[in-house]
Amino acid sequence: MRILVIGSGGREHALCWKIAASPLCDKLYCAPGNAGIAAVAECVPIGVEEFDRLVAFATERKIDLVVVGPEAPLVKGIADQLRAAGVAVFGPSMKAAEIEGSKGFMKDLAAKYGIPTARYRRFTDAAEAKAFARTLPAPVVIKADGLAAGKGVVIAASHAEADAAIDDMMLNRQFGAAGDSVVVEEFLKGEELSFFALCDGDTALPLVSAQDHKQVGDGDTGPNTGGMGAYSPAPVATPEIERRIMDEIVRPAVAGLKAEGRPFQGVLFAGIMVTAEGPKLIEFNARFGDPECEVLCLRLMSDLVPALLACTDGTLKNFALRWYPETALAVVMATKGYPGSVTNGSIIRNLPPEGDDCIVFHCGTKRNAQGEIEAHGGRVLAVSALGKNVREAQAKAYALVDEIDWPEGFCRRDIGWRAIAREGK
Ligand code: AMP
Numbered sequence: 001m002r003i004l005v006i007g008s009g010g011r012e013h014a015l016c017w018k019i020a021a022s023p024l025c026d027k028l029y030c031a032p033g034n035a036g037i038a039a040v041a042e043c044v045p046i047g048v049e050e051f052d053r054l055v056a057f058a059t060e061r062k063i064d065l066v067v068v069g070p071e072a073p074l075v076k077g078i079a080d081q082l083r084a085a086g087v088a089v090f091g092p093s094m095k096a097a098e099i100e101g102s103k104g105f106m107k108d109l110a111a112k113y114g115i116p117t118a119r120y121r122r123f124t125d126a127a128e129a130k131a132f133a134r135t136l137p138a139p140v141v142i143k144a145d146g147l148a149a150g151k152g153v154v155i156a157a158s159h160a161e162a163d164a165a166i167d168d169m170m171l172n173r174q175f176g177a178a179g180d181s182v183v184v185e186e187f188l189k190g191e192e193l194s195f196f197a198l199c200d201g202d203t204a205l206p207l208v209s210a211q212d213h214k215q216v217g218d219g220d221t222g223p224n225t226g227g228m229g230a231y232s233p234a235p236v237a238t239p240e241i242e243r244r245i246m247d248e249i250v251r252p253a254v255a256g257l258k259a260e261g262r263p264f265q266g267v268l269f270a271g272i273m274v275t276a277e278g279p280k281l282i283e284f285n286a287r288f289g290d291p292e293c294e295v296l297c298l299r300l301m302s303d304l305v306p307a308l309l310a311c312t313d314g315t316l317k318n319f320a321l322r323w324y325p326e327t328a329l330a331v332v333m334a335t336k337g338y339p340g341s342v343t344n345g346s347i348i349r350n351l352p353p354e355g356d357d358c359i360v361f362h363c364g365t366k367r368n369a370q371g372e373i374e375a376h377g378g379r380v381l382a383v384s385a386l387g388k389n390v391r392e393a394q395a396k397a398y399a400l401v402d403e404i405d406w407p408e409g410f411c412r413r414d415i416g417w418r419a420i421a422r423e424g425k
Contacts, residue, residue: 007069010363036362075101113256120185146178201263209237229415338378346408
């Protein structure tokens with residue numbers, strides 16, 4: 001098979017690494033890829049939103065399967081355009097990806113199909129949004145409806161902060177059109193986890209759980225990021241919790257999307273809060289998480305390619321995947337200044353080679369004319385390892401981090417802390 005992966009992050013490096021290892025894969029391309037991906041795929045300089053060029057490349061090169069990594073091209077309809085050109089795609093249509101592209105749509109779907117989620121209302125009027133926010137106890141959650149690069153959610157500690165967040169989104173247009181409509185919702189208390197399921201439009205096949213670390217600083221302090229580290233499995237996801245997530249959240253959503261004429265093909269990523277009443281949906285995403293994808297790929301024993309294909313041709317029923325029982329843990333190394341502005345082009349030296357139980361995935365790197373690896377972007381590396389428990393996986397990952405010579409980079413030193421606290425008991 002000839003396979004094209006779209007994207008340039010650690011998620012796409014992990015997907016390329018698994019796909020390249022498949023005996024089914026004869027030729028692997030990645031658009032645009034990065035310096036790490038170049039070790040396992042041929043990188044082609046086409047951006048993720050250059051749809052005409054992507055479709056032309058896929059048809060000219062007779063690509064058998066396109067795997068779309070990031071949400072933005074999905075929400076804008078890349079899968080529809082590729083399918084219209086006769087190319088098989090792992091990734092939802094524009095109408096199905098609205099589950100991530102519009103938080104209001106996602107909430108209405110949850111309400112219609114009885115999926116447990118935070119109490120909410122949608123608004124296009126700032127005064128009405130503020131009035132509803134005052135009916136909820138603080139903290140109150142304010143969400144820009146559209147895609148805002150993970151920054152469109154404000155947990156307002158007081159009603160005054162909620163007013164300010166509503167003004168920023170709706171009147172000052174901090175996130176542009178994404179904030180013209182907002183969701184105001186109740187704050188859910190509990191522990192968060194990420195859960196993933198492959199979908200072929202009809203059937204949902206559970207993958208495994210993971211836990212991300214959104215905040216930039218140790219002990220979950222400081223501003224939110226795209227994710228500073230992850231591990232899988234997440235001990236909070238007991239078999240009973242996973243069963244409830246599938247029965248109460250994932251399967252009703254897949255059936256609901258189908259009933260709405262928006263069958264979902266690809267990977268459904270459910271952000272879950274495990275509350276005192278059980279799992280509740282925080283949000284859906286229409287693609288793999290990053291860095292969750294890195295830890296999922298490390299734990300996956302089975303060939304990934306047949307599973308991706310089964311999503312495209314409706315044969316996911318009766319499919320089974322095998323997983324390593326070990327824990328995988330990824331530590332993200334970012335350029336100093338992240339999640340604020342960063343300077344690109346610093347040199348990363350002494351990157352450890354891939355081992356049996358560890359690999360450094362690249363999230364934002366380029367090779368310069370001298371052949372050196374340069375950092376490009378906020379999140380740059382996802383240093384990943386497998387261990388018999390979280391403590392061991394963490395020790396291995398940080399041993400690799402400490403080998404890397406990159407003075408301009410930093411990472412959190414406590415990835416996995418919740419699970420380690422549990423293991424210590
Ligand atoms: P989202 O982009 O919707 O996942 O929101 C980003 C983050 O905000 C989530 O990962 C949660 O940590 C937090 N969050 C969002 N909605 C809620 C809620 N209703 N209650 C508590 N925390 C929330």
